[in-house]
Amino acid sequence: MSVGTAVIRKDARAKVTGKARYTDDQSMAGMLVARYVRSPVAHGLVREIDTSAALALPGVEAVFTYEHVPTTLFATAGHPYSLDPDHRDVADRLLLTGHVRYQGDEVAIVVARDELTAKRAAALVRVEYDELPVCTTPEAALAHGAPAIHEGGNILERTELTFGPPVAEAMEAADLQLDGHYNTPVVLHCHLENHTAFAYMDDNDHIVIVSSTQIPHICRRIVGQALDMEWSRIRVIKPHIGGGFGNKQDVVLEPMVAFLTLQLGGVPVRITLDREECLVATRTRHSQQVTVRAGLKRDGTITGIEMDITSNTGAYASHGHSIPMAAGSKFRHLYPRTAIRFTATTHYANIPAAGAMRAYGSPQLFFGLECLLDDAARSLGVDPVELRLHNVARAGEITTPDGGTRYAVAIARCLEQGRDAIGWQRKKKELQNQDGPVRRGLGVAAFSYGSGTYPACVEIAGCRLVLNQDGSVHMQIGATEIGQGSDTALAQMAARTLGIDYDRIHVVSQQDTDVTPFDTGAYASRQTYVAAPAVHEAAERLRQKILAACSGLTGTPARELELAEGRIIRAGEPAEEIMSLGELALSEYYHKERGGQLVAEVSAKTVTNAPSFGCTFVDLAVDIELCQVTIHKIINVHDAGRIIHPLSAAGQVHGGMAMAIGMALFEELLIDPAGGRICNGNLLDYKVPTCTDIPELDCAFVEEPDPTSPYGNKSLGEPPIISPAPAIRNGILDATGVAINELPMTPKLLFREFRKAGLLPG
Amino acid sequence: MFAMENYHRATDLNDAVRALAAHPEARVLAGGTDVLIRLREGDGAFAHLVDINGLDELRQIDMDTSGTIRIGALATCTRIIEHEIIRSHLPVIAASLATIGGPQIRNIATMGGNICNGAVSADSACALLILDTELVIQGPAGERTVPILGFHTGPGRTILRRDEILKYFLFRPGQYRGIGAAYCKYAMRSAMDIATIGCGAALRMEGDIITSLKLAFTVAAPTPVRCPRTEEAAAGRRLDEETLALLAGIVEDDVQPRTSWRAERDFRMHIIRTLVQRVTREAANQQGGN
Amino acid sequence: MQQLPITLRINGRAYSMDVDVRTSLLELLRGLGFTSVKEGCGVGECGACTVLVDGVAVDSCLYLAVWADKRAIRTVEGECADGRLSPVQEAYIEEGAVQCGFCTPGLVMTTTSFLEQRENTPLTREEIARGHAGNLCRCTGYQTIIRAVQRAADKQRRSGRR
Numbered sequence A: 001m002s003v004g005t006a007v008i009r010k011d012a013r014a015k016v017t018g019k020a021r022y023t024d025d026q027s028m029a030g031m032l033v034a035r036y037v038r039s040p041v042a043h044g045l046v047r048e049i050d051t052s053a054a055l056a057l058p059g060v061e062a063v064f065t066y067e068h069v070p071t072t073l074f075a076t077a078g079h080p081y082s083l084d085p086d087h088r089d090v091a092d093r094l095l096l097t098g099h100v101r102y103q104g105d106e107v108a109i110v111v112a113r114d115e116l117t118a119k120r121a122a123a124l125v126r127v128e129y130d131e132l133p134v135c136t137t138p139e140a141a142l143a144h145g146a147p148a149i150h151e152g153g154n155i156l157e158r159t160e161l162t163f164g165p166p167v168a169e170a171m172e173a174a175d176l177q178l179d180g181h182y183n184t185p186v187v188l189h190c191h192l193e194n195h196t197a198f199a200y201m202d203d204n205d206h207i208v209i210v211s212s213t214q215i216p217h218i219c220r221r222i223v224g225q226a227l228d229m230e231w232s233r234i235r236v237i238k239p240h241i242g243g244g245f246g247n248k249q250d251v252v253l254e255p256m257v258a259f260l261t262l263q264l265g266g267v268p269v270r271i272t273l274d275r276e277e278c279l280v281a282t283r284t285r286h287s288q289q290v291t292v293r294a295g296l297k298r299d300g301t302i303t304g305i306e307m308d309i310t311s312n313t314g315a316y317a318s319h320g321h322s323i324p325m326a327a328g329s330k331f332r333h334l335y336p337r338t339a340i341r342f343t344a345t346t347h348y349a350n351i352p353a354a355g356a357m358r359a360y361g362s363p364q365l366f367f368g369l370e371c372l373l374d375d376a377a378r379s380l381g382v383d384p385v386e387l388r389l390h391n392v393a394r395a396g397e398i399t400t401p402d403g404g405t406r407y408a409v410a411i412a413r414c415l416e417q418g419r420d421a422i423g424w425q426r427k428k429k430e431l432q433n434q435d436g437p438v439r440r441g442l443g444v445a446a447f448s449y450g451s452g453t454y455p456a457c458v459e460i461a462g463c464r465l466v467l468n469q470d471g472s473v474h475m476q477i478g479a480t481e482i483g484q485g486s487d488t489a490l491a492q493m494a495a496r497t498l499g500i501d502y503d504r505i506h507v508v509s510q511q512d513t514d515v516t517p518f519d520t521g522a523y524a525s526r527q528t529y530v531a532a533p534a535v536h537e538a539a540e541r542l543r544q545k546i547l548a549a550c551s552g553l554t555g556t557p558a559r560e561l562e563l564a565e566g567r568i569i570r571a572g573e574p575a576e577e578i579m580s581l582g583e584l585a586l587s588e589y590y591h592k593e594r595g596g597q598l599v600a601e602v603s604a605k606t607v608t609n610a611p612s613f614g615c616t617f618v619d620l621a622v623d624i625e626l627c628q629v630t631i632h633k634i635i636n637v638h639d640a641g642r643i644i645h646p647l648s649a650a651g652q653v654h655g656g657m658a659m660a661i662g663m664a665l666f667e668e669l670l671i672d673p674a675g676g677r678i679c680n681g682n683l684l685d686y687k688v689p690t691c692t693d694i695p696e697l698d699c700a701f702v703e704e705p706d707p708t709s710p711y712g713n714k715s716l717g718e719p720p721i722i723s724p725a726p727a728i729r730n731g732i733l734d735a736t737g738v739a740i741n742e743l744p745m746t747p748k749l750l751f752r753e754f755r756k757a758g759l760l761p762g
Numbered sequence B: 001m002f003a004m005e006n007y008h009r010a011t012d013l014n015d016a017v018r019a020l021a022a023h024p025e026a027r028v029l030a031g032g033t034d035v036l037i038r039l040r041e042g043d044g045a046f047a048h049l050v051d052i053n054g055l056d057e058l059r060q061i062d063m064d065t066s067g068t069i070r071i072g073a074l075a076t077c078t079r080i081i082e083h084e085i086i087r088s089h090l091p092v093i094a095a096s097l098a099t100i101g102g103p104q105i106r107n108i109a110t111m112g113g114n115i116c117n118g119a120v121s122a123d124s125a126c127a128l129l130i131l132d133t134e135l136v137i138q139g140p141a142g143e144r145t146v147p148i149l150g151f152h153t154g155p156g157r158t159i160l161r162r163d164e165i166l167k168y169f170l171f172r173p174g175q176y177r178g179i180g181a182a183y184c185k186y187a188m189r190s191a192m193d194i195a196t197i198g199c200g201a202a203l204r205m206e207g208d209i210i211t212s213l214k215l216a217f218t219v220a221a222p223t224p225v226r227c228p229r230t231e232e233a234a235a236g237r238r239l240d241e242e243t244l245a246l247l248a249g250i251v252e253d254d255v256q257p258r259t260s261w262r263a264e265r266d267f268r269m270h271i272i273r274t275l276v277q278r279v280t281r282e283a284a285n286q287q288g289g290n
Numbered sequence C: 001m002q003q004l005p006i007t008l009r010i011n012g013r014a015y016s017m018d019v020d021v022r023t024s025l026l027e028l029l030r031g032l033g034f035t036s037v038k039e040g041c042g043v044g045e046c047g048a049c050t051v052l053v054d055g056v057a058v059d060s061c062l063y064l065a066v067w068a069d070k071r072a073i074r075t076v077e078g079e080c081a082d083g084r085l086s087p088v089q090e091a092y093i094e095e096g097a098v099q100c101g102f103c104t105p106g107l108v109m110t111t112t113s114f115l116e117q118r119e120n121t122p123l124t125r126e127e128i129a130r131g132h133a134g135n136l137c138r139c140t141g142y143q144t145i146i147r148a149v150q151r152a153a154d155k156q157r158r159s160g161r162r
């Protein structure tokens, strides 16, 4: 059976042999290259711009400034369109701007015949700025009289959510009230393939865009909106993509390449950001301040949680307020018997624009929540694992919105399994009363997440299955493969339902909005969950068509037929092949009077959203003198429903854990608060962990099939990044007694905190 | 494409020196791991290049009968690390170079380039300083030999004249025999990183008495430095916790770390104090090897 | 700008051409259709552009094309002979070390040279990690990459094939 086994990934051979073509691996004769002219100041108005020297350089085809671009503001976040005007993303972007809002903002663009000329020409565009006061932090941006970064001020939105009984009463019922304040930094995606896109016209009416995007269909719409063109006249093609992690769930280069080709008579124009541009001039993870207050009973029962988040969205809204709100609506599933009041404020600042990044606000939120719970466990003298076991969701406790179906919940088993794997009880005893310069500690943290965006957004997926002449099946799927393995998982599902071999399913991986079934793309860990119903239904329909066709040919009633391993057999009698799928297909295609191409196409909406859970356990050592943390063992245990492809699932977990370790110990974009200067916008200074910085990573799954998915699966792509950082922080607390309430926990920060705590001489 | 404006591929050392003398703007290109990065960043100072990458005469690693070891300026980090002579006689050189970048960088980066670019963080600098290495330099007027101490004159600056080329490094047996030496690079990542602080120590002992300590730091002052006060204080003392604590106090007078966005002065000083003790111990553990 | 004549071998085939001295080996190879050679940073930090020059792994973004004169270059395209994957390529697939795949060609080449230089020597996790520290991968957390290197080493030991 293909579901549940580690079949060979559909794209693996192409990728190890270098045959997989990414956006930049395609070129067209005469392709021009464009390069942005970026602002060196973090906030200001262009006073004067002179492009004459750039235009005079041989090989320069054109220079456009903010004065030449359409004046319709557009939104860039990769969300589905909303029928509710109040629920649409904030439209605050132009293709180029004369009001620069962060160091790197785009005031002009040059188009040239080669990259070197483009680079030279961009440097020759002379721009003078009237500088405006800069605010990079929430304190500065929200201060009275702060300069308005956008018309309408610096507050994007402020909202409140409540769940369960009134929090004030819940707090009063508590024996202990505790609060904490936690800060998370600006983190960068650092997918290996930088943003890149090119566009051309193949007639006078349509623009073709080839782009490294997670959201081809959304991209089509946003480009149409930005250029005020009919959406169907934009065609977006997505080849293989070298990672996105949310940064390509945003429309970044596409409107510009489309604009340029339109201006230049349809010739192909490419923009490929270099690494430094990609780090600071695309999107980032929101830096947040998380304030949590919890009420607990002596036995560890959490009675109430009040949480307030201030989220810094930077120069432009992008995903903006959706980030804290999405996280705020997902965490309640972890502790569902607790009263919750959640408030969030999102504001602008003169730093790079933040957008979607793996787990969409939840890593920041859970850093606050899970740190506070460990502080509470210490105050109460309760074991931190016990405290969580006492409060986490139980089986049957969470249902679909109509109350009709109970989602699978197995977080308690995850915690128990992780506790045993790390050797919690035994090590806890061994590690009492340490006092040397190097101390060991254990840490734990848990999380909950969703399997899509419903009911905040529509969840729509599409699948088309075609029986080929040779009896194999082509699958066209709206779900977007971005390296996470969705093509493979969905082919496994189709194979299983159809009753043919996985190898006989060919996935059309390159997407093209003119032909690919509609789906909004790869984000929110939705792909396998939301596409599964469409795949299931399409496969079921194609199977029935096949059996009906065979019945028509042979006279055997369809209900007595079955498709198994690619052969049509008499039901229940695998030995008796009636005909092969190839034979049936040829007959259907070529019989002169009867039959036809067998196709099934389904567009399906999902109106459930299965909660997904998990936890991290870590065993680490802290060298107090050197202010360094060494992870000895780290394990993530996930409740992600049925695992479709064990190797890919583990791969998602490892990748998320490593990113989380980066976020916990290494990574932060440093911005000088005085002038908004970016200090470390390159790969030498922004510390992405290398192979030598990541320890052995363990993972395990508690497989409880979810009833809302035809294959029992729930989300897994993003969640692994959520709990490692707080677990590591709790491990450091366990080892040293010092609570670090800020990320990343670099030696510099540990030095400061250890000194404050008296562990190091002042 | 690198924004080069002039390129001369040297045929031999003399040709290279001539080309440098003839073009006042020209700079040397060796492995290119610094130069090509600067060019890409649009640094016009490196637009005119004399490429010495192909000069095999500057790649030798050998030892003469007196025991003097010679490493050509163009020997790559990887070749030096793996060379038998270096492994047996100058393990601290190998250990230091092994902390540079990653494998691909070490496969092309040269030790000559590491020193000539004048970086205050150069990972070979501590080892070269504690071994009192000599540098043989070729200029239009001929050859000169200078000690490594004093070679660096400021951040990114050395005593090299514009038309001079470093030929090789010399290691005298009197410097490297009978010592224990160690290098520790303190950085944020375990590879592909720039040192926050680098510390090297070379120790001679009689029993458990220190007869001489040579101690060097990178990123602890405007240039890589030796620590004369600490070295003097160490001589004649027993190697124990008390001595190490004493040295950790004295070293503050030998260094002047500064605050940058990468790290603050206090933090760097704390790491310097800690490393003096740990690296000196480690050097003692290496004793008796070569 | 100045052009220089070079002759080199790429994946066993001979090439002669004049190259602009400003060209990087990365640009030369991609221009010739060896698009497995990826640019992830252009400054030696990511290793996505790793190729072998006379068996030695280098970042082709920091290597002048003229330096390749009279040398033999290997890219991942050449590692699969007659449709047969190399043991390293196979191991990457079998261990699930391929996700987005953008780092993969560079990593496969790093592993290939790493193992060729350490034939029949036992490998620790730490050695493997140090030997692959010049290649960033943001998808896998390196866990499956390290396993793939171990597996490829086992395969080579068993088959005696390089």
Ligand SMILES: Cc1cc2nc3c(=O)[nH]c(=O)nc-3n(C[C@H](O)[C@H](O)[C@H](O)COP(=O)(O)OP(=O)(O)OC[C@H]3O[C@@H](n4cnc5c(N)ncnc54)[C@H](O)[C@@H]3O)c2cc1C
Pocket (backbone or CB within 6 Å): B027, B028, B029, B030, B031, B032, B033, B034, B035, B036, B037, B073, B074, B099, B100, B101, B102, B105, B108, B109, B110, B111, B112, B113, B114, B115, B116, B117, B121, B122, B123, B124, B160, B164, B165, B166, B167, B192, B193, B194, B195, C043, C044, C045
């Ligand atoms: C990704 C990456 C990581 C790095 N990591 C480290 C690290 O961890 N530690 C570290 O110390 N460095 C590091 N570096 C910097 C660099 O690799 C080293 O300094 C290297 O040793 C320079 O050698 P090269 O041959 O490449 O020099 P080049 O770039 O060719 O030259 C460097 C400078 O020295 C001059 N020069 C070179 N050779 C001579 C000579 N023989 N005579 C006169 N002048 C000469 C050049 O004109 C130039 O100014 C890193 C670089 C990169 C790109």
Ligand code: FES
Pocket (backbone or CB within 6 Å): C038, C039, C040, C041, C042, C043, C044, C045, C046, C047, C048, C049, C050, C059, C060, C061, C062
């Ligand atoms: S592209 Fe060459 S190392 Fe990144």
Ligand code: FES
Pocket (backbone or CB within 6 Å): A192, A242, A243, A483, C097, C098, C099, C100, C101, C102, C103, C104, C136, C137, C138, C139, C140
């Ligand atoms: S697989 Fe995506 S970067 Fe390695």
